[in-house]
Amino acid sequence: MKMRVxxxxxxxxxxxxxxxxxxxxxxxxxxxxxxGCREAIAKIAELKPDTVLLDIKMRDGTGFDVLSRLPEDxxxxxxxxxxxxxxxxxxxxxHAVDYILKPIELSRLRAAIDRSRDQLAAADARxxxxxxxxxxxxLRAGYHEQGIRQRDDELWxxxxxxxxxxxxxxxxxxxxAEDDYVRLHTASASYLLRGSIRAAQADLDLPEEEFxxxxxxxxxxxxxxxxxxxxxxxxxxxxxxxxxxVGAGRVYAKKLLRSLPAxx
Numbered sequence: 001m002k003m004r005v006x007x008x009x010x011x012x013x014x015x016x017x018x019x020x021x022x023x024x025x026x027x028x029x030x031x032x033x034x035x036g037c038r039e040a041i042a043k044i045a046e047l048k049p050d051t052v053l054l055d056i057k058m059r060d061g062t063g064f065d066v067l068s069r070l071p072e073d074x075x076x077x078x079x080x081x082x083x084x085x086x087x088x089x090x091x092x093x094x095h096a097v098d099y100i101l102k103p104i105e106l107s108r109l110r111a112a113i114d115r116s117r118d119q120l121a122a123a124d125a126r127x128x129x130x131x132x133x134x135x136x137x138x139l140r141a142g143y144h145e146q147g148i149r150q151r152d153d154e155l156w157x158x159x160x161x162x163x164x165x166x167x168x169x170x171x172x173x174x175x176x177a178e179d180d181y182v183r184l185h186t187a188s189a190s191y192l193l194r195g196s197i198r199a200a201q202a203d204l205d206l207p208e209e210e211f212x213x214x215x216x217x218x219x220x221x222x223x224x225x226x227x228x229x230x231x232x233x234x235x236x237x238x239x240x241x242x243x244x245x246v247g248a249g250r251v252y253a254k255k256l257l258r259s260l261p262a263x264x
Contacts, residue, residue, distance in 0.1 A: 002029040003029065003051055004031045005031065005051050006032050006047060006049035007032075008033070008034045008054045009033075009058075013199050014081075015035060018033075018053060036061075037065050041066055041069050044066075044076060050120060051113060054079065077120050079113070080098070081104060100112050154166060155167050157184070158193075169204065171186040173186060174219065174224065176197075177197050182194075185244075214252045215248055216249060216252075218246050220238060224242075226240060
């Protein structure tokens with residue numbers, strides 16, 4: 001029998017990626033998707049999936065909010081999806097709750113769904129609920145106290161080869177787009193990750209007030225900008241403190257110039 005799976009994520013690109021990966025799993029039936037907490041609760045009640053792929057941080061709440069509102073009878077298996085959140089990962093591991101780090105890859109998703117199938121067969125609903133409630137008690141209050149966003153500066157990045165690298169959030173000066181990937185730039189190195197600039201900014205919890213989009217393919221930390229210049233034939237150029245020269249798109253350049261607190 002196929003495992004009936006509901007995908008939940010408020011980032012359209014991440015949700016679409018989940019849907020495409022689920023379509024490649026022959027023993028899985030993708031019964032639907034939800035783009036937020038409220039829709040997830042409604043679709044779980046309506047579709048009664050076996051397993052839910054549940055994002056933690058969403059615009060209208062958290063995955064913990066979804067779990068806390070589910071009835072105790074007929075609770076589905078849950079696989080949390082999270083990006084660069086070592087705090088949550090430690091809690092999941094402590095309570096033997098399954099999770100997948102973004103960007104989600106086919107092999108990791110297949111393994112997680114296989115584990116969920118085995119757990120559903122072995123554990124009763126009360127045991128599953130107890131595990132989930134323990135995670136909620138550990139994490140839910142903390143997320144809300146911090147406005148859902150974690151401001152812990154330590155980030156663990158999973159690269160395209162699967163290796164985990166620790167960097168500091170405050171060291172990220174620039175994010176650039178490269179086809180289906182983004183590159184995070186620090187003063188000493190760069191890191192390639194799958195996804196879009198918008199998704200990376202959300203997943204990495206980079207405050208919007210600290211970053212500015214200067215091109216559809218470039219997001220810069222405001223404090224890393226040394227100067228903004230008009231260049232004959234080259235438009236507006238943004239020079240970072242480390243000397244990097246970034247061209248600004250016409251529309252983005254106008255917004256950038258208007259946002260700068262220029263005097264004189």
